[in-house]
Amino acid sequence: MKQKILVTGGAGFIGGNFIHYMVNKYPDYFIINLDALTYAGNLGTCEAVEEKSNYKFIKGDITNREFIFDLFEREAFDMVVNFAAESHVDRSVADPEIFIKTNVLGTQVLMDASRTFGVKRYHQVSTDEVYGDLPLNRPDLLFKEDTPLHTSSPYSASKASADLLVLAYHRTFGLPITISRCSNNYGPYHFPEKLIPLMISRALNDEALPVYGNGENVRDWLHVYDHCTAIDLILHKGRIGEVYNIGGNNERTNLEVVQTILKALNKPESLITYVKDRPGHDLRYAIDSTKLKTELGWEPTYNFETGIKQTIEWYLENKKWWENIISGDYKNYFKEQYGDQS
Numbered sequence: 421m422k423q424k425i426l427v428t429g430g431a432g433f434i435g436g437n438f439i440h441y442m443v444n445k446y447p448d449y450f451i452i453n454l455d456a457l458t459y460a461g462n463l464g465t466c467e468a469v470e471e472k473s474n475y476k477f478i479k480g481d482i483t484n485r486e487f488i489f490d491l492f493e494r495e496a497f498d499m500v501v502n503f504a505a506e507s508h509v510d511r512s513v514a515d516p517e518i519f520i521k522t523n524v525l526g527t528q529v530l531m532d533a534s535r536t537f538g539v540k541r542y543h544q545v546s547t548d549e550v551y552g553d554l555p556l557n558r559p560d561l562l563f564k565e566d567t568p569l570h571t572s573s574p575y576s577a578s579k580a581s582a583d584l585l586v587l588a589y590h591r592t593f594g595l596p597i598t599i600s601r602c603s604n605n606y607g608p609y610h611f612p613e614k615l616i617p618l619m620i621s622r623a624l625n626d627e628a629l630p631v632y633g634n635g636e637n638v639r640d641w642l643h644v645y646d647h648c649t650a651i652d653l654i655l656h657k658g659r660i661g662e663v664y665n666i667g668g669n670n671e672r673t674n675l676e677v678v679q680t681i682l683k684a685l686n687k688p689e690s691l692i693t694y695v696k697d698r699p700g701h702d703l704r705y706a707i708d709s710t711k712l713k714t715e716l717g718w719e720p721t722y723n724f725e726t727g728i729k730q731t732i733e734w735y736l737e738n739k740k741w742w743e744n745i746i747s748g749d750y751k752n753y754f755k756e757q758y759g760d761q762s
Contacts, residue, residue, distance in 0.1 A: 553702030635675025667707025
């Protein structure tokens with residue numbers, strides 16, 4: 421059955437990978453990519469699908485109610501997948517306001533439009549950070565869907581607020597929603613300020629690798645392709661009103677991740693530089709994906725060893741993509757492709 425799907429934040433890391441996945445897997449679906457092209461939005465991420473007949477890019481801000489309502493009325497979407505979010509914890513510490521605006525108010529605008537124009541499924545892409553953190557000495561503890569929300573940063577608080585709003589719209593208005601909460605993603609097209617691409621790009625240039633604190637903070641790493649397959653399943657088979665956790669079951673300390681990258685690139689560990697820890701830095705994230713696996717039959721394709729190897733190879737083969745970002749040239753891509761529409 422032909423579907424028209426709005427993907428917000430599709431010029432970002434996870435949203436961009438989801439665009440690739442959906443455009444290629446479902447040639448009979450029409451995928452519209454809506455992105456405001458803020459600092460982390462890079463249309464070069466979607467360059468490979470730009471000529472596809474089932475894909476279209478639109479520049480726009482999810483907080484602009486008039487624009488969003490006009491778009492929904494014109495396009496008559498069947499599904500909405502909301503990736504659009506301010507997502508970097510350090511930036512949320514420096515400037516919380518934009519996180520509240522985009523992540524909470526933007527979500528409200530999208531859901532109001534979805535209600536008004538009869539969207540059949542609204543999916544909210546969330547994060548395991550809404551659960552807070554777990555102690556390092558309790559490897560038996562995992563985040564489950566009913567784990568109480570206990571946020572640590574303005575970023576995670578904004579995402580938890582959005583989740584609660586999505587659940588409230590389902591209960592109060594009957595909006596057909598699902599929510600997914602994922603662990604740390606990695607893979608192609610990851611914006612270079614995040615841990616793995618930052619360490620790869622700096623190591624390749626023999627620059628110091630800044631590691632917070634003692635590097636013992638633990639994250640569960642999920643390859644972005646596996647995240648995409650999980651959302652695909654939830655969209656098509658997930659139960660309305662439900663939350664699904666998506667985890668990679670690949671826990672590593674930050675220091676172990678950095679050491680793995682250095683070893684793969686044949687670079688010395690002397691490049692590691694320990695820096696002052698981030699305020700409120702969560703100790704450990706770990707996701708229990710049992711619900712997703714038992715209900716929908718999802719299984720990840722990548723373990724961390726195969727996934728990080730593939731990711732490093734991608735960055736070696738696509739230096740132009742991330743070098744353009746580091747230099748700032750990626751910001752010119754939209755003007756070159758679409759003209760100055762600001």
